[in-house]
Amino acid sequence: MKHPDDDELFNRLEAEMAAEGGADVVDLDKARAARESTPTGPEVDDPTAPVMVDQPTPTATGPGYLGRLAAARRRPVVPIWLRSVAELRTASAWVARHYAHTIGYHALRAPVYAARLTLQAPTGAARFVGGTMRWMADREGEPVRLAAVRREDAAEYLKLSRQRDGRVRLRTLVTVLALFVGLATALAIYVLAPAWLQAVSVSAVVLALGAAGRRADEPVIHRAVELPKATKLTSDIVLRALGSLGISAISQAQAKGRDGFEFTAPITRDGPGWRAEGNLPYGVTVTDIIERRERLASGLRRPLGCVWPEAVPDEHTGHLVLWVGDQDMNKAKKPAWPLAKSGTVDLFKPVAYGTDQRGRWVEVTLMYIAGVIGAIPRMGKTFLLRLLLLIAALDPRAELHTYDMKGTGDLDPVGNAVSHRHAAGDDDESIAYALADFRALREELRRRTKVIRSLPRDICPESKVTSALADKRSLGLHPIVVGVDECQVLFEHPDHGKEFEEIATDLVKRGPATGIVVLLATQRPDAKSLPTGISANASARWCLKVMGQTENDMVLGTSQYKRGVRATMFAWGDKGIHYFVGEGADARIVASVYVDAPGAEAIAARARKAREKAGLLSGYALGEAPEEVTGPAYDLLADILAVVPAAEAKVWSETVVARLAELRPEVYGGWDPDALAAALKPHGISTVQVGRRVDGKVVNRRGITRAHITTAIAERDGNRDAG
Numbered sequence: 157m158k159h160p161d162d163d164e165l166f167n168r169l170e171a172e173m174a175a176e177g178g179a180d181v182v183d184l185d186k187a188r189a190a191r192e193s194t195p196t197g198p199e200v201d202d203p204t205a206p207v208m209v210d211q212p213t214p215t216a217t218g219p220g221y222l223g224r225l226a227a228a229r230r231r232p233v234v235p236i237w238l239r240s241v242a243e244l245r246t247a248s249a250w251v252a253r254h255y256a257h258t259i260g261y262h263a264l265r266a267p268v269y270a271a272r273l274t275l276q277a278p279t280g281a282a283r284f285v286g287g288t289m290r291w292m293a294d295r296e297g298e299p300v301r302l303a304a305v306r307r308e309d310a311a312e313y314l315k316l317s318r319q320r321d322g323r324v325r326l327r328t329l330v331t332v333l334a335l336f337v338g339l340a341t342a343l344a345i346y347v348l349a350p351a352w353l354q355a356v357s358v359s360a361v362v363l364a365l366g367a368a369g370r371r372a373d374e375p376v377i378h379r380a381v382e383l384p385k386a387t388k389l390t391s392d393i394v395l396r397a398l399g400s401l402g403i404s405a406i407s408q409a410q411a412k413g414r415d416g417f418e419f420t421a422p423i424t425r426d427g428p429g430w431r432a433e434g435n436l437p438y439g440v441t442v443t444d445i446i447e448r449r450e451r452l453a454s455g456l457r458r459p460l461g462c463v464w465p466e467a468v469p470d471e472h473t474g475h476l477v478l479w480v481g482d483q484d485m486n487k488a489k490k491p492a493w494p495l496a497k498s499g500t501v502d503l504f505k506p507v508a509y510g511t512d513q514r515g516r517w518v519e520v521t522l523m524y525i526a527g528v529i530g531a532i533p534r535m536g537k538t539f540l541l542r543l544l545l546l547i548a549a550l551d552p553r554a555e556l557h558t559y560d561m562k563g564t565g566d567l568d569p570v571g572n573a574v575s576h577r578h579a580a581g582d583d584d585e586s587i588a589y590a591l592a593d594f595r596a597l598r599e600e601l602r603r604r605t606k607v608i609r610s611l612p613r614d615i616c617p618e619s620k621v622t623s624a625l626a627d628k629r630s631l632g633l634h635p636i637v638v639g640v641d642e643c644q645v646l647f648e649h650p651d652h653g654k655e656f657e658e659i660a661t662d663l664v665k666r667g668p669a670t671g672i673v674v675l676l677a678t679q680r681p682d683a684k685s686l687p688t689g690i691s692a693n694a695s696a697r698w699c700l701k702v703m704g705q706t707e708n709d710m711v712l713g714t715s716q717y718k719r720g721v722r723a724t725m726f727a728w729g730d731k732g733i734h735y736f737v738g739e740g741a742d743a744r745i746v747a748s749v750y751v752d753a754p755g756a757e758a759i760a761a762r763a764r765k766a767r768e769k770a771g772l773l774s775g776y777a778l779g780e781a782p783e784e785v786t787g788p789a790y791d792l793l794a795d796i797l798a799v800v801p802a803a804e805a806k807v808w809s810e811t812v813v814a815r816l817a818e819l820r821p822e823v824y825g826g827w828d829p830d831a832l833a834a835a836l837k838p839h840g841i842s843t844v845q846v847g848r849r850v851d852g853k854v855v856n857r858r859g860i861t862r863a864h865i866t867t868a869i870a871e872r873d874g875n876r877d878a879g
């Protein structure tokens with residue numbers, strides 16, 4: 157492409173050559189044509205020739221129309237806040253409460269307002285009379301008439317006087333008429349109207365005169381509600397704030413009169429705040445902005461808790477979304493938690509446990525995860541763990557194992573009401589109790605993997621526990637939720653630390669598929685308190701305020717700090733506010749629901765009732781010691797032998813389950829032949845075809861061979877003896 161400067165250069169050369177004299181005479185047009193036709197692209201053989209990397213303009217248009225359409229990001233047709241019934245309901249409730257408050261406020265003060273107006277009525281009356289007289293006398297024209305007098309302009313003055321006379325006559329007439337009408341009306345009301353109408357009329361006149369007599373600096377009616385002065389976010393404010401961050405690329409651009417930020421969408425309302433979106437200058441990343449969040453808040457003149465710069469995961473790293481809330485996130489009123497007062501939970505489905513900056517519910521599905529919670533002390537880690545355990549408690553099927561290694565009793569509301577296993581404190585007794593439970597959990601994990609493997613594919617298509625499978629009590633695949641606060645106490649234990657670590661790692665890795673959920677909270681997230689085998693395999697992460705990059709990445713996952721997911725930016729007052737990285741989802745900032753100890757007790761009591769009703773309360777909550785229940789509560793093989801006498805070599809499964817149900821209805825009630833087959837599989841026993849003569853015909857059904865049971869028992873006992 158020819159550059160416009162080329163002409164200038166050419167002309168200069170030309171002049172220089174001429175100045176040197178003796179130069180050849182050159183045909184300029186020819187030379188120019190020759191120069192322009194010189195190939196400059198890579199096809200030139202000369203290896204030293206420069207290569208043009210930018211295509212000539214016509215071809216450098218980037219992806220075509222279709223390509224751009226394919227990569228386009230569509231904005232939602234209906235905004236998210238309009239799609240959420242809960243959000244709409246919350247907003248409507250707020251508006252209703254606002255007006256109810258305003259009406260109540262003024263209704264209570266109405267007598268005061270009336271008294272004030274009455275007191276002001278004489279002033280108002282005087283003003284009214286004075287104003288009317290001035291109007292009648294056309295006082296507004298006086299300055300003009302006086303000016304005409306000063307100029308001694310007789311013609312003009314005469315014209316103005318004539319106009320004034322006419323006007324005064326007309327206005328006097330109107331006033332006299334109004335006076336008569338007014339007096340007549342007053343007389344009529346006095347003579348004819350009922351007392352109430354008289355009272356209303358007099359009050360109206362007095363109040364109107366009072367209103368006329370009010371003073372500008374003393375309003376009669378005060379404001380019922382001081383609305384927060386959340387100023388509108390404008391592009392100027394955003395640019396001012398970005399310019400104040402001390403990022404040289406932005407400052408330089410702004411010094412040159414450019415914006416230093418390219419808005420890609422209009423600034424819009426988004427929930428209770430404003431959202432600005434755009435591209436930072438080349439080389440500046442969103443993490444640079446997040447790092448300077450405090451300065452940004454200063455530049456925006458907003459409290460820190462209102463200012464939330466975010467990266468967009470599938471955009472380039474310079475694409476900033478800035479959400480500026482009307483209120484500080486930790487002060488903004490949160491919607492009421494639906495589960496606080498009523499309701500139960502299906503752990504296999506998402507459950508709301510907190511709200512994001514925009515006040516929208518954030519949900520978590522507790523099944524199929526292993527989670528870690530990390531934070532510096534006093535930021536709300538224990539409260540968050542307790543909240544998640546309360547959610548688990550509200551699914552009556554879930555078996556809870558709760559460990560409060562800090563020993564302050566924060567988990568007692570859950571533990572005492574519903575936990576199958578519960579201990580508080582780091583004394584030897586609690587450690588031994590926890591160790592026995594962890595060992596039992598490992599056995600349970602193994603049993604579960606076997607049961608799952610033995611299940612037919614159509615019942616268990618994904619080789620993991622489903623809600624339907626968890627419902628089948630006979631399979632024993634109900635959710636188990638293990639919550640440990642201050643888990644470093646276990647992993648750093650001088651004698652059993654290694655074993656705890658091994659079992660916990662196993663539970664974290666294989667537990668989720670078998671319905672075992674482990675939630676570990678620690679205030680010191682480092683490799684010792686949160687072994688890497690665990691932190692690397694946890695699929696859910698909750699990180700409240702931490703102090704440095706290492707802790708941040710330990711809890712949230714490798715490189716999260718670099719990607720701008722920084723729990724270090726939370727302020728000291730941001731209690732309960734954390735980054736949540738769910739299964740496969742991007743990090744979100746969440747303020748968890750605040751449930752204090754009495755609230756937790758009330759919810760746990762509700763959970764206990766639901767369990768009692770379903771007959772699912774067990775272990776610690778029932779006051780049972782672990783020894784009594786650590787072994788299997790029943791021995792299936794022995795029970796089968798008990799109901800199948802030696803005389804019956806082969807029995808139909810349906811007969812066996814019927815007899816078993818009679819023997820122990822609480823265990824075998826509801827078993828069907830399939831459940832029996834599944835329960836026998838882990839023992840290496842499969843059902844066989846058993847033919848029986850019914851009404852003279854042979855009927856074949858699945859059944860068991862008694863000899864298989866006796867052999868399995870002999871084998872098991874032999875092994876046990878050998879062990």
Ligand SMILES: Nc1ncnc2c1ncn2[C@@H]1O[C@H](COP(=O)(O)OP(=O)(O)OP(=O)(O)O)[C@@H](O)[C@H]1O
Nearest residue numbers: 532533534535536537538539679731732748749750
């Ligand atoms: N979601 C929340 N919203 C508001 N405040 C909260 C929230 N969660 C916790 N807090 C407040 O933070 C305080 C500390 O909470 P918590 O005891 O859970 O901290 P912690 O991190 O477990 O502390 P420690 O490390 O000492 O055990 C609580 O007393 C509570 O008042």
